[in-house]
């Protein structure tokens with residue numbers, strides 16, 4: 004649970020905002036109902052209920068986009084109702100709303116929603132003098148300060164989003180080749196085991212290792228070796244489906260996890276990759292580079308270490324038998 008909160012920013016925010024609404028708005032709702040302000044009291048209670056439902060949905064499905072947007076719209080409608088019903092007293096609540104929204108949806112969406120909210124308030128304020136704002140000076144001051152707050156919140160949220168994406172990219176990809184890294188591989192192997200156990204999905208593992216890579220480095224230099232590793236990833240990806248990710252296992256070893264595949268199809272795909280590398284990749288002297296491949300279908304009851312080990316043993320055998328071939332583990 005804590006790990007999910009740590010890994011998923013929007014889930015953490017939905018949970019935080021949900022908890023804050025329950026804790027902070029519930030007493031207000033009770034007070035409003037107690038003092039006879041039923042419209043605002045019921046609106047507050049609806050907001051509390053929406054916050055609970057949205058957090059529950061996000062935790063259950065893992066989808067934070069729909070509940071985030073839902074809560075952002077609820078906030079906007081809530082802010083509007085509070086302003087119309089409480090007048091000047093309600094305006095102060097718009098400021099935390101302006102900031103909260105950036106924690107729930109993407110910065111552009113949040114900014115768009117705020118534009119709609121502030122424009123609606125502007126129209127109401129202009130057409131119904133005295134209902135929300137006490138004077139036109141107050142109205143102008145409100146729109147200038149809310150616009151500035153929205154703009155700065157947007158800039159801050161936008162920069163944070165870029166940095167979050169970059170951090171995620173750095174944590175999940177191999178810096179040389181751009182393939183997914185070993186850490187991501189471990190996570191995906193665990194997910195595959197889980198999907199196989201729960202839904203019976205079939206998974207295959209392809210482990211590839213470039214042949215005589217040390218000699219390539221020695222003969223053409225480390226830079227050429229690096230270039231070969233960088234070139235290999237798009238070559239493999241061009242022969243794979245988009246959702247079959249390539250991972251760098253380490254050194255010149257790469258892994259592909261293939262979902263929804265039969266043993267025969269996995270072998271055919273591995274052969275296609277082996278042949279593709281041999282045909283499409285060249286060394287500076289125009290000679291071909293080859294790869295040895297070990298494959299293994301996930302077996303029921305097997306853990307990911309045992310599955311990977313079988314593919315590794317098959318790869319070892321492929322090397323032992325003369326390289327540039329596929330061996331089934």
Ligand SMILES: Nc1nc2c(ncn2[C@@H]2O[C@H](COP(=O)(O)OP(=O)(O)OP(=O)(O)O)[C@@H](O)[C@H]2O)c(=O)[nH]1
Pocket residue numbers: 179212213214215216217218220224225226227228229232253254255322326
């Ligand atoms: N250029 C480059 N070389 C690397 C990188 N990572 C590992 N290597 C080299 O890859 C070579 C792997 O050598 P070995 O494990 O002996 O394997 P090999 O020469 O490919 O021989 P076989 O696998 O048996 O065909 C080593 O020389 C490593 O230094 C890297 O990021 N860039």
